[in-house]
Amino acid sequence: MSWPSHRTEACAWNPRNRQGSRADRTLARVEVSIPPYIADLDYAPAGTVARAHEDAVIAVARLEAGYGVHLAPLGDFLLRSESVASSKIEHIDAGWRAFGKALAGGKASDEAQSQLAAVKALIAMVDAAGAGPITLDGLLAAHRLLMAPDYYTARDSGSLRNVQNWIGGSDYTPIDALYVPPPPELVPELMDDLVVFTNRTDLPILGQAAIAHAQFESIHPFTDGNGRIGRALISAILRRRDLTRRVTVPLASVMLADTSRYFTQLTGYRDGRADEFVEYVATAAIHSTEAAQDSAQALAELPALWRTTVRPRANSADEALLAALLDTPIFNADTAQRIAGTTDASVYRALGKLTDAGVLEVLSDSKRNRIWAATDVLAELDALSAAIGKRTTGRR
Template sequence: MQLPAHGHEVRPWSPGRRQGSKADRTLDRIDVAIPPRIADVEYVAPADIAAVLESAAIAVARLEAGFGEHLAPLGDFLLRSESVASSKIESVNAGWHAFGRALAGGKATDDAKSQLAAVHALTAMVDAAGRREITVDDLLEAHRLLMAPDFYTAHDSGRIRTVQNWIGGSDYTPIGALYVPPPPELVPGLLDDLIQFANRSDLPIVAQAAIAHAQFESIHPFTDGNGRIGRALISAILRRRQLTRRITVPLASVMLADTNKYFAQLNSYRTGAVDTFVDYLARAAKHASNASEDSARALAELPERWTLRARPRANSADEALISQLLDAPILNADSAQAITGTSDASTYRALGRLTDSGVLEVISASKRHQIWAATDVLAELDALSRAIGRRVLDIP
């Protein structure tokens, strides 16, 4: 199926500051893209892509039913994996140890704070979509949460842009840009149209999520953070349509494994080749779900492995901590004591024994405010990302 290709209009341009090259300083016109309206689009997939969509939906449903229902910590695990991978696409990469410190409230780098903010934004989006229809306000709130740690962008957080933006090219003007989104006065109407499309219930679920994501990225409604919010919209639609109830499909890991292919697929959508992007995202959902099943099995085996490694006494603080490590793989002294229900001294001794046995690792530099991590869980996060990356080779 083809959508109309994005239109283009020439608009006047007035450089805000006399900076950049001579071409930047003398630019007086720009070519902006005008995405088509999609609220009432009837999408019918060709037979081959319909088969891929069906297999993707089955893979997601199998992950949800097979592990989402019976392995409660998998939901948080996959949500964090998706948020971190989505951040890495934007070159925000703190590393799992730094991210763990941010998660536990420790001293954190700017990248770690940004990755944690992406978790909060994605959580807000999928939680809201699980309760009711998606709204523009949901996008604005997620954007506010995402941009909150950045002092320089806080002014624009949670607000639709009122300026022209562009992707690539010059820092000062859209000269040489890879893509110039629609002018700001068109953005509110385009977003309302997109939200109508996102709340329909008569479309193949994965296709709907794919088209909504590509349309969002074409609108580019914020001055920054569009990629992460647009990818969160995919998960929100899967949740609203109840294909997922507890888990988040780690689609961003597929995109991260080959960003050139991901951006090329978005560009193909702008030419009207909607089937191409739908096929790409459906295959991504299938591969990410299958890889996540392997990670779920690995996670389910960890408590027994920890017990064999640490050999805790029955009803001890050590045993209590091990039983909760999948739910809370990052701990500080307060959260650990809340789990053990024992004294400070008893909790610290348990943490020390689990550290000595290799179940936990201290990941903070501060002696006064220590943070512990179940490193096997962090290692599995990396293993999932690598496994998904290997499967990307199968996506045309």
């Protein structure tokens, strides 16, 4: 169906300092993109787009019904996978082991802390959407969580930008930029309009989520963190519309598998090709939920495999730790003792036994905060991302 394209407008360029090349220093005007207001627009996919949308909704519902209830740990697993993949799109990749250290409260790299912050922001947005309407205040609060690890970006977090930003091109001006969002004075009104759109209940669910994401990226309301908050908005809308209750659809892994296609699709939305972007997100949902079902099955089989490998005694610390590994795959000594409910000596013997058996690996050997992780769960996180990438690039 038809969807309004963005319009362009020439604005004066008045930087505080003239820096960069001669072209940067002499730039006087810049073409900005003005997204349409969408709060009251109708959207109804047809033909192949409608079929893809329906198949995607069924696939997500199947994942939720088949595994969301019976395999509770899958919820945390997919949420972390989605947040980490979203961070990787922004070239933030600490690796699972460093991320695990941050998750368990250990000393970790800046990139790992940033990935953990993305998890916290996604949790905040999804939980808020499950409890009530999506609000601008909620988006700003999530942005504060996302930016918290970086002192410099944290100072400007949790508020809409008051400067002109752009994507690509020069570091100093929007010259040769790939995309120049609307000027800052239009951002509050455009965001209010978008929030109304996100809370409607008369739109196809995935279509609404896809368009809201594309519109958010077009507005680019923050100086940094737009991609991660914008992708989290998809998950928030799926929760708000009750399509998901426990699971998170790992869509970012699809986008990560072919970032050039993802950005091309966003450009198409700005040209009015909303149908194409909705079909892209719907297809991504199908690929990612199929792979997530395979991961769910693999995770469900792990406890029996671990018990066969370790052969724990009944009511032992080994048995207690094994039973908790899917729920808590990364933990420190204090958490292990709380799970086992026994003495330090017994817990450390059990941890040593599980480590020797290859069920656990030590992520951090710090005397003050040693951290362990379930090797098979970490491996499955990588396997899920790889499987989604294979499905994405192999089925176009």
